[in-house]
Amino acid sequence: MFNLREAIDQQVSIALRDLLSAEEVPLAACSLARQGYGDYTLALPMKLARLRHQPPMVLAGALLPALQAIPYVGSVEAAAPGYLNLRLSDAFVADRLSAVLCADPGSLLYKGPVGRKIQVEFVSANPTGPLHVGNGRGAALGSVLASLLETQGYEVDREYYVNDYGSKMKLFTESIAHYLFPMLGWEYPMPEEGYRGSYIPELAQAIFEQSASELHAMASEDERLELVQERGKVLVLASIRQALEEMGVSFDTWFSEHYLVENGWNDRVLAEFRSRGVVYEKDGAVWLRSTDFGDDKDRVLVRRDGEPTYTLTDAAYHFNKFQRGYTKSIDIFGADHIGHIVPMQALMKSLGMPDDFLEILIYQIVHFLRGGQQVVLSKQTGEIIELADLVREVGRDQARVFFLLSSADSELEFDLEAAKENSLENPAYYLKYTYARLCSVVRQAHATGAMVPDRAAPGDVALLTTLEDRELLKCLFKAQEEIDDAARSRQAHRVLYLAGEVAKAVNTFYQKEKVLQEDQDMARSRMLLVRASQQVLLAYAQILGIHLPDTM
RNA sequence: GCGCUUAUAGCUCAGGCGGAUAGAGCGAUGGAUUCCUAAUCCGUAGGCCGCAGGUUCGAGUCCUGCUAAGCGCACCA
Numbered sequence: 001m002f003n004l005r006e007a008i009d010q011q012v013s014i015a016l017r018d019l020l021s022a023e024e025v026p027l028a029a030c031s032l033a034r035q036g037y038g039d040y041t042l043a044l045p046m047k048l049a050r051l052r053h054q055p056p057m058v059l060a061g062a063l064l065p066a067l068q069a070i071p072y073v074g075s076v077e078a079a080a081p082g083y084l085n086l087r088l089s090d091a092f093v094a095d096r097l098s099a100v101l102c103a104d105p106g107s108l109l110y111k112g113p114v115g116r117k118i119q120v121e122f123v124s125a126n127p128t129g130p131l132h133v134g135n136g137r138g139a140a141l142g143s144v145l146a147s148l149l150e151t152q153g154y155e156v157d158r159e160y161y162v163n164d165y166g167s168k169m170k171l172f173t174e175s176i177a178h179y180l181f182p183m184l185g186w187e188y189p190m191p192e193e194g195y196r197g198s199y200i201p202e203l204a205q206a207i208f209e210q211s212a213s214e215l216h217a218m219a220s221e222d223e224r225l226e227l228v229q230e231r232g233k234v235l236v237l238a239s240i241r242q243a244l245e246e247m248g249v250s251f252d253t254w255f256s257e258h259y260l261v262e263n264g265w266n267d268r269v270l271a272e273f274r275s276r277g278v279v280y281e282k283d284g285a286v287w288l289r290s291t292d293f294g295d296d297k298d299r300v301l302v303r304r305d306g307e308p309t310y311t312l313t314d315a316a317y318h319f320n321k322f323q324r325g326y327t328k329s330i331d332i333f334g335a336d337h338i339g340h341i342v343p344m345q346a347l348m349k350s351l352g353m354p355d356d357f358l359e360i361l362i363y364q365i366v367h368f369l370r371g372g373q374q375v376v377l378s379k380q381t382g383e384i385i386e387l388a389d390l391v392r393e394v395g396r397d398q399a400r401v402f403f404l405l406s407s408a409d410s411e412l413e414f415d416l417e418a419a420k421e422n423s424l425e426n427p428a429y430y431l432k433y434t435y436a437r438l439c440s441v442v443r444q445a446h447a448t449g450a451m452v453p454d455r456a457a458p459g460d461v462a463l464l465t466t467l468e469d470r471e472l473l474k475c476l477f478k479a480q481e482e483i484d485d486a487a488r489s490r491q492a493h494r495v496l497y498l499a500g501e502v503a504k505a506v507n508t509f510y511q512k513e514k515v516l517q518e519d520q521d522m523a524r525s526r527m528l529l530v531r532a533s534q535q536v537l538l539a540y541a542q543i544l545g546i547h548l549p550d551t552m
Numbered sequence: 553g554c555g556c557u558u559a560u561a562g563c564u565c566a567g568g569c570g571g572a573u574a575g576a577g578c579g580a581u582g583g584a585u586u587c588c589u590a591a592u593c594c595g596u597a598g599g600c601c602g603c604a605g606g607u608u609c610g611a612g613u614c615c616u617g618c619u620a621a622g623c624g625c626a627c628c629a
Contacts, residue, residue: 031571032568046609082572166628257629285627287627305627309627309628335556339556342555342625407565411621425578433589437592440588441588494568511593516587552591
């Protein structure tokens with residue numbers, strides 16, 4: 001499909017080229033008309049009134065004939081206090097409908113390659129334990145955003161940053177050792193800030209079964225701990241990957257921090273900082289003069305004990321991303337990382353990277369409810385806290401939909417009971433039902449020998465005159481421009497709302513207008529709407545990563 | 553104290569580039585089924601769009617200030 005609004009804007013500016021000055025042309029932007037006012041609306045006369053000191057309706061009257069000449073446009077009406085309402089021509093609508101019908105739903109909203117590589121980095125939870133239910137929101141947002149960006153023609157890589165280096169990893173290893181080593185006849189103290197989850201002794205057991213003899217053969221404790229760390233990490237990552245796959249989320253790259261450090265990227269980025277003259281030494285540590293780049297304090301890059309800080313590694317990681325040829329990295333973090341935005345952007349600046357290279361998206365906290373009651377997430381209460389359990393309880397599609405129920409900027413209430421309920425109050429279920437209902441109509445048509453067209457003619461469109469027909473049409477045609485906007489503004493949740501709007505329009509249409517009927521021409525026209533709605537719903541579902549069934 | 557986010561119907565939330573009468577779901581309430589999935593749909597009630605200024609022909613939307621809530625402000629990640 002193509003972006004109808006942009007196409008109309010272009011046609012309008014050509015049509016009005018002799019009537020508008022260069023400064024006035026940008027004011028001639030159209031927007032989707034509200035119900036009952038045609039298809040697209042121009043507020044141009046009101047904007048022009050100021051510049052020209054003429055009444056809007058007079059200007060509207062003067063512009064109207066030129067707009068009427070636009071090929072896409074069937075009719076134009078001036079409306080008080082100064083709107084120009086466009087109605088698309090039957091021929092153009094028929095053309096668009098045909099395009100929707102013959103497209104593969106997977107490419108229906110695809111705009112064609114732009115030759116730019118973008119990376120979306122999301123989830124990236126430490127591999128020190130299974131994914132928490134809260135990680136689900138990042139997973140849903142990231143995977144949908146990645147698909148959204150693909151519709152815009154970007155080559156998108158989904159990346160999970162594995163923080164398998166540093167003090168958290170050490171704590172993780174020692175926590176396992178505390179349970180594992182006694183099985184082999186040694187003692188190991190639980191670190192003070194050690195991990196307490198029940199998965200730790202489970203990991204100890206699993207590693208014992210895998211590697212007991214190997215561990216026995218080792219001479220030094222350091223050697224054993226290194227093996228425990230490696231085995232523990234592999235097991236945890238496998239469980240993380242499994243949980244994400246069950247939610248329909250997959251990654252192109254699992255990028256290891258350990259790899260980054262081992263391969264000298266910290267040294268490389270430190271050298272880069274040095275050559276730019278933005279570092280200094282104080283109290284035995286190496287500091288970045290990040291306040292020169294908008295940060296509110298300078299940051300330590302290398303600690304007094306010689307260890308790199310996460311700041312340095314973050315810089316190295318993004319420096320590495322840049323070297324890998326991405327033109328942009330979109331990092332999706334939870335709200336607890338909100339303070340990272342300013343320092344991270346200062347890092348990018350201090351490395352001389354393009355201002356728009358790094359985008360950081362923050363999603364707010366999720367409150368889980370069960371039947372309206374706030375759920376306290378803890379092992380003690382027996383309430384689920386692992387993402388994998390949540391997905392199994394409510395189902396993959398329901399989980400994805402419920403995580404997208406509000407904008408990333410807003411806190412989210414996720415009602416576990418509502419999510420798994422098989423009723424039309426459940427938005428996931430409503431979408432599925434609507435699609436199945438459309439399929440049922442098509443099946444009925446085939447069964448009764450009614451025509452199921454795959455192309456539309458102007459005469460077909462001329463019959464689609466009721467409010468419900470036109471509103472559904474509008475809902476379908478705005479898909480591309482809405483998806484473009486959603487991608488541009490990085491708003492994954494809007495795809496869900498768009499799908500919901502189509503579903504609502506479909507059901508209203510279905511309730512009000514009979515599709516299959518005696519009048520063969522009318523049946524054919526309505527069937528076009530049914531088929532096109534199926535296509536658009538499938539296209540949205542593909543971006544959302546949910547499945548729409550043929551029957552229910 | 554500073555930074556980011558949020559504040560819209562009883563509840564949970566949308567609201568596009570500043571445009572016409574403020575939108576949905578749930579809840580409340582009234583109605584629609586000789587007919588393609590009523591597993592649906594339609595109507596009604598319910599709004600100082602946090603508060604106060606400002607810009608504009610026009611502000612839920614932009615600007616300033618204030619209030620409240622969430623998150624964050626390490627030589628942890």
